[in-house]
Amino acid sequence: MKKMKRWLGLSLMAVFAFIISVSSVACRGGANGGIKIDPNRTQLYVSSHAGGFGSDWLTAASARFEEYYKDTSFESGKTGVQIIPDTPKTIGTGLLADIKNNRNNVIFTESVYYYDYIAAGAMADITDIVSGENSDLTEYGDNGGNIEGKLTEQQIAYYKTSDNKYYGVPHYAAFMGIMYDVDLFDEKMFYFADNENNGNDGFIIRANDKRSAGPDGKYCEVCAANGYDYSNHVCDDGLPATYDEFVKLCDYIAGAGVTPLIWSGENHADVFGKFMAQLAADFEGDEYALNFSFSGEATHLVDSIDADGTVHYKPATQITNANGYELYSSAGRYYAIDFVEKILSKSTYHHDFVFNVTHSHMDAQDDFLYSKDEDKRIAMLIDGNWWENEADSTFADMSNGNPNDPNSRQSRRIGYMPLPKATEEQVGEGETLTDFLYSMGFINVNSCDTPVKLDLAKKFLKFVNSQQSLEEFTVLTSSPKSLEYEMSDESLAKMTYFGKSMWNTRESANVVYPYSTNSLYLNHQSDFVFQSGFQSKLNNQIVTDISKKINDEHISAKEVFEGIIAYRTAEQWAANYASEIN
Amino acid sequence: MKKKSKVEKKENEKFAAFKRAVSDFFYNLSVKVHGKMPHKQAGATAIGLKKRNDMIFYCLMMLFPVAQFCTFYIAVNLNSVILAFQSYDTLTGVHSWAGFDNFKLVFYNLFNDPTMLYSAKNSLILYACGLVVGVPLALWFSYYIYKKKPLFRVFKVMLFLPSIISAIAMSVMFTYFAERAIPQLLKLIFNKSFEGLLSGSKTAFGTLVFYSIWIGFGTGILMYSGAMNSISDSVVEAAQIDGIGMIREFFSITIPLIYPTIVTFLVVGVAGIFTNQMNLFSFFGPNAENSLSTFGYYLYKNTQTASFSDYPYLSSMGIVMTIVAVPLTLLVKYLLEKFGPSTD
Known part of the structure; x- marks a missing residue:
């Protein structure tokens, strides 16, 4: 009996030891998203809300950012940058409540009460990269300009505080x-x-029948020419x-x-x-x-x-x-x-x-x-x-x-x-x-304690708002960002049908925030x-x-x-x- | 030889006397010292040291809970009270004195916003249903388990199971049961489509009340049956010798003897009128229809979506509810204790 108890005790101890070791390994893997910290590079922690827009865009932008700075040293003994992604579910006031303990340097989230975040001192001042001395996006491939130039008047009026400072940048667009x-x-x-009295209750009988002009009130010339072939063409005729x-x-x-x-x-x-x-x-x-x-x-x-x-x-x-x-x-x-x-x-x-x-x-x-x-x-x-x-x-x-x-x-x-x-x-x-989602990208004020991280965070926030990054985001998510920009034909060609139709609508629409x-x-x-x-x-x-x-x-x-x-x-x-x- | 030995003997005696004198001196000194620092005093010092150590241990042990209580209860609630008399300007981030403005708005909404009236009505109905249906049923089932009637262990597990399964898991299971299984069953029987019990506007409230009572059963049964088990066997045996039946035993012996436990549950339930959210958030998130709202849900939902500027109003509403809840709870406790059955 005593022996049995001893064996049982030992077995239980072994099981607990196994569980604890497995959990700790899992936690370590989970804490950095399964990414091993590279001691030879400077780490930048970036979070993107785990919502419908996903984080593929962050993975892609991170890879390009790491590549761009692979030979640059930001701190002694290290060369290059390593982005550690995080995809938390917490947003809005929940995120704000614990922001002081949040290790992420750059945060992309939604449901942000912008002025509450400012009042709580949660965000770093990013005026220099939005409209100030470090805002020129040329270094990331843009033809000049800055992030402020990609904002509408309504956005500038909201995001620029009364003392002319920016603390956040709009992120994705939600419609x-x-x-x-x-x-x-x-x-x-x-x-x-087009003919309401065609004997079919006003609906086309053959695919190439002339269609109504749709909500925009204009007949599409491309459609008329190609026989309403919508295989690669997005149009509202007939809708x-x-x-x-x-x-x-x-x-x-x-x-x-x-x-x-x-x-x-x-x-x-x-x-x-x-x-x-x-x-x-x-x-x-x-x-x-x-x-x-x-x-x-x-x-x-x-x-x-x-x-x-x-x-x-x-x-x-x-x-x-x-x-x-x-x-x-x-x-x-x-x-x-x-x-x-x-x-x-x-x-x-x-x-x-x-x-x-x-x-x-x-x-x-x-x-x-x-x-x-x-x-x-x-x-x-x-x-x-x-x-x-x-x-x-x-x-x-x-x-x-x-x-x-x-x-x-x-x-x-x-x-x-x-x-x-x-x-x-x-x-x-x-x-x-x-x-309507009040999405935003900003730098966690904690980053100000470490000048290297703050500098890198600013570079990253600027980088994801460069033309190339905006296009990449749009292609990967089939959704536009909440900024004013164009899409190249090359990028449009990579997009899904839905992405193209969404972009078409967004491009021609008036957006009110x-x-x-x-x-x-x-x-x-x-x-x-x-x-x-x-x-x-x-x-x-x-x-x-x-x-x-x-x-x-x-x-x-x-x-x-x-x-x-x-x-x-x-x-x-x-x-x-x-x-x-x- | 003899002479020599006589001299030696004398010398030895002198030395022995000297040794004795020295020894006596040290002995006397020792006695004096021990007399001045007697063992009685040493004992008292040990007790003092022990007391002091106990006190340090006690203080260290209490430090964390007291600090936690001060920070997360007193300070937070004090902050909440102060907040109720302030307003907040989002643009400047400045709090300013608002007097009773927030309270005025609370009372305006209490009497003019139908949502508040619905919340009050629903909260009271939920409590009443718990009181009239939940408590008696929990008592009866507990009694059944206490008397170890057939399948009592099965009932115990079945009734307690919802309390140990995660609340979200339970609500998901129940949602599927109410929204998919029941309509499907009814369709099979009546051959026509039925709405889910939670999505049907006529059935939703009743279903939520049922769920709240059912889910609360486990705790009630655990506490009541635990209290019943502490009833002295001799009291029950004496009553049985007098020929008492099960029903009579329940009402005349069991209920009076576990009455303090029942009072505790009822009093906690009164306080719960203002906090119980009827599991609305588990089922509907922040989108439950206003007609289903309770005070608890109303406050929780609004706090979840609140900005800084909303907190003063919500704080004042919390205070108003506390002002109503505290005397009401004390009154119910007083009445239950005064007019309840006696254990004598």
């Missing part, structure tokens, strides 16, 4: 939208014909130009035995919140920025809505901090709800799981992609522009990792659909996008996350999940819109923002 399966659209000819056309398209698609739409059931409230914000921004154009600046003239405020949906406008109104609540009656908001009501009007327009709590965003992406091999195909996905990068493993799974396989990410043609317009009058006005330096906005940032502006008072209940309410109770867009106005009263505004109004 909500509708992704459509171009392969399926081509195969089933889900395109509007729905208005909300009504979109509904007509859904009917047509459903009639063809295809499920028109899918989105994440688990995140449907978030998806629709952001999607409605995108629709509202597209309708409002530059006026959308009033929702954050509270300064300027609003011309789209609704006075009344007729039973048939006809909107009557108020005279142009000057918006100030005192009457910011007026913006809750903007027509963009009403039409966004109207669009949601339309696509929820029939259960045949969407997948069964679009309100199911178990249906994650990645399930929706998978269902959309895998439907190609199933009886019931899915034509469109509502998601953010990061979706393709996020679904990279699904593409790889479907194509066995072969880029030439018809199911690969490189081969499948999925497009970012230009948003249809609320009214016929708006067709041809161009698209306005809103970039949901922030300002107005004290009312800055002191209540969480209140002005635009999607929360759709909360509506219905039956004395504040409804946040508008799409579910519409779906379950068939409440009209007009009722929801009137509920928003009933909730966002002058009295409520004055109570909540008294200090900024007076």
